[in-house]
Amino acid sequence: MADTITPLELYREINEGRVSEILDVRNKDEFDAAKVEANRPVPTRNIPVYTVMEELEDQAAATKDGAVTICGQGNGSALVSEEFAELGKETRSLEGGTDAWNRLLVPFEIAGLPGEVRVWQFQRPAKACLSYVVGVPGQNCVIVDPTRDPQPYLEMAKEHEMTVTHVVDTHVHADHISGGPQLAQELGAEYHLPPEDAGGVVPFPNVPLKDGDVLDLGSAEVRVMSMHLPGHTPGTIALLVSDKVLLVGDTVFVRGLGRPDLTGQAEELAQDLFRSVHDRLEPLDKDTIVAPAHWSSPEEVGPDGLVVTTIEDVFKATLLNEKAMDKFVAEIVSSLPNAPDFYDTIRQVNAGQVTPPEDEIDVLDVGKNQCVASTSLA
Numbered sequence: 001m002a003d004t005i006t007p008l009e010l011y012r013e014i015n016e017g018r019v020s021e022i023l024d025v026r027n028k029d030e031f032d033a034a035k036v037e038a039n040r041p042v043p044t045r046n047i048p049v050y051t052v053m054e055e056l057e058d059q060a061a062a063t064k065d066g067a068v069t070i071c072g073q074g075n076g077s078a079l080v081s082e083e084f085a086e087l088g089k090e091t092r093s094l095e096g097g098t099d100a101w102n103r104l105l106v107p108f109e110i111a112g113l114p115g116e117v118r119v120w121q122f123q124r125p126a127k128a129c130l131s132y133v134v135g136v137p138g139q140n141c142v143i144v145d146p147t148r149d150p151q152p153y154l155e156m157a158k159e160h161e162m163t164v165t166h167v168v169d170t171h172v173h174a175d176h177i178s179g180g181p182q183l184a185q186e187l188g189a190e191y192h193l194p195p196e197d198a199g200g201v202v203p204f205p206n207v208p209l210k211d212g213d214v215l216d217l218g219s220a221e222v223r224v225m226s227m228h229l230p231g232h233t234p235g236t237i238a239l240l241v242s243d244k245v246l247l248v249g250d251t252v253f254v255r256g257l258g259r260p261d262l263t264g265q266a267e268e269l270a271q272d273l274f275r276s277v278h279d280r281l282e283p284l285d286k287d288t289i290v291a292p293a294h295w296s297s298p299e300e301v302g303p304d305g306l307v308v309t310t311i312e313d314v315f316k317a318t319l320l321n322e323k324a325m326d327k328f329v330a331e332i333v334s335s336l337p338n339a340p341d342f343y344d345t346i347r348q349v350n351a352g353q354v355t356p357p358e359d360e361i362d363v364l365d366v367g368k369n370q371c372v373a374s375t376s377l378a
């Protein structure tokens with residue numbers, strides 16, 4: 001039996017600088033589509049398993065002690081680690097491979113909220129996606145922007161004796177498959193998706209949130225209010241929790257802004273984004289914690305492990321410091337990288353317009369998000 005490492009252990013060890021090397025033995029196209037990365041760089045080599053097995057002694061000699069071997073499901077990498085161990089090279093194989101890594105969700109609590117409300121940020125390293133559970137222990141909770149693997153949210157709800165009464169997608173995502181409609185249906189919770197993003201009625205139960213709607217989490221003191229912030233998409237809804245934490249979707253990030261082009265109206269939505277941030281975000285308390293739906297670089301991760309910023313900082317660290325709308329729009333539109341072709345398909349799946357088989361959905365749900373329009377300004 002090869003020594004193994006779980007996805008959670010690997011995430012932590014990479015972030016603590018304790019992984020000497022990753023040897024990824026998948027095929028090159030799989031490796032190119034999605035690498036295993038966390039918040040610190042790790043030297044990574046991609047050598048397909050058949051090459052490693054053909055050149056075992058040389059490959060073992062070229063591999064650092066303490067390296068982690070990785071494949072798709074954890075079988076090929078376990079074989080490599082076993083063979084290496086026989087040659088005296090100690091490595092560990094990633095349990096469940098990249099399939100398991102792709103599902104990993106790591107919770108971090110956003111502390112310091114007033115009253116009974118608690119907020120947890122769930123980081124999905126494989127896609128650099130962030131989802132949230134907001135709830136009142138012993139009462140109700142809402143799950144925001146869930147992935148397809150809801151178990152970690154449900155465990156958190158159970159641990160704090162919370163009933164999931166609402167599931168929210170802040171917008172129709174283009175970068176990952178939402179677990180929202182199915183999760184809400186299974187739990188009997190209300191599902192909320194902006195119809196503007198879906199292009200009309202969706203084929204699953206949906207109770208759209210309007211600007212100013214308040215979610216009832218079972219405590220009169222706790223106010224979770226929706227804010228309509230068009231920009232990244234026409235319908236984006238943010239949630240303001242107890243006037244202290246803003247779950248902002250892809251409107252702004254710690255070091256960037258949500259790209260406005262994924263629904264095909266880049267200039268118009270860039271103008272909407274400008275109005276949303278100046279008319280709606282700027283008046284908020286400058287210490288309001290801004291909790292986005294993605295991160296894209298390790299600099300966005302704080303010392304406490306959280307990916308959050310504040311209203312004050314987001315206006316300093318991003319293109320939001322440009323006060324002229326025409327310059328802002330020109331800058332953001334000219335900074336847009338090409339979006340992957342399959343983003344349109346993901347949007348259609350999330351809006352219920354197409355339903356590909358599960359294995360095709362698995363493939364669509366691989367690889368880091370590309371939702372950021374611009375990084376910080378120099």
Ligand SMILES: [Fe+2]
Nearest residue numbers: 173174250371
């Ligand atoms: Fe998005």
